[in-house]
Amino acid sequence: MIKPQRDLTLRFLAEPQDVNFGGKVHGGAVMKWIDLAAYACSAGWSSCYCVTAYAGGIQFVAPIHVGNLVEVDAKVIYTGNSSMHIALEVNACDPKSLNRRLTTHCIVIMVAVDESGHPVTIPQWEPVTEADKKQHETAIKLMEMRKQIKGEMQIYTQ
Template sequence: MNKPQRDITLRFLAEPQDVNFGGKVHGGAVMKWIDLAAYACSAGWSGRYCVTAYAGGIRFIAPIHVGSLVEVEAKVIYTGNSSMHIALEVNACDPKLLNRTLTTHCIVIMVAVDENGKSEKIPKWIPESPEDIKQNESAIKLMEMRKLIGEEMQIFVE
């Protein structure tokens, strides 16, 4: 296997079919782009087929307009035995001006699986830079918070 790829950026133009009734790109389209980038990033890191296990903390900050150049940046910030925490950031701009604006960010957890859907071991990511260490520590804190949120959410599934 080649050296794992920790990050990836998808770039494309927002198209008319991505628009909601308000004339802006709808959140569902943005979430799809996030999921695609998370898959590409996790597959590049693990060398395996990966599935989405969790998407959370999604924050829509600014609208995206049709014709905008959209960049979805994804990078591994934590690895478990088979899971990868992927930090994602969506930026958009007028392609003539290249005035990038942060529009959305979130965390997605992907899991590497085999052909039977069983989780597979992945390479360990070790943070090196101060920024990497901070993001890794944040991912660990978020795991603890998700456990508490999951416990609270049980009332909705019982």
């Protein structure tokens, strides 16, 4: 049996069609790249088709320019029965200098599903290093915070 893939990096160049009216890469384009990396990471871990259940805590730290080399790093930091919490970090640089800078980071929760769209059981991930344990604990804390936020957001769904 092949060991599940816990992390991956997508690399590409930011293109002119990705630019917003301000001349920088559009936040929506960055969010699309994040979703693509989260899918590839979760599919690699679960060996299943996966759907996005949640994206949150997205922080746009610095702009991305057309022609920048963009790297979207994704890694599993928590697993449930069918869900995976994926930590994502987007870095960019001028490909001539390779001085990478953080541009965006967030958490995405993906769920493995079967052909009918029903959740399926996935391999469990256990943290080993101290960094892994800290990220795992943070994912658990964030789950509790999302429950509180969901309750507060009820006012907008009525």
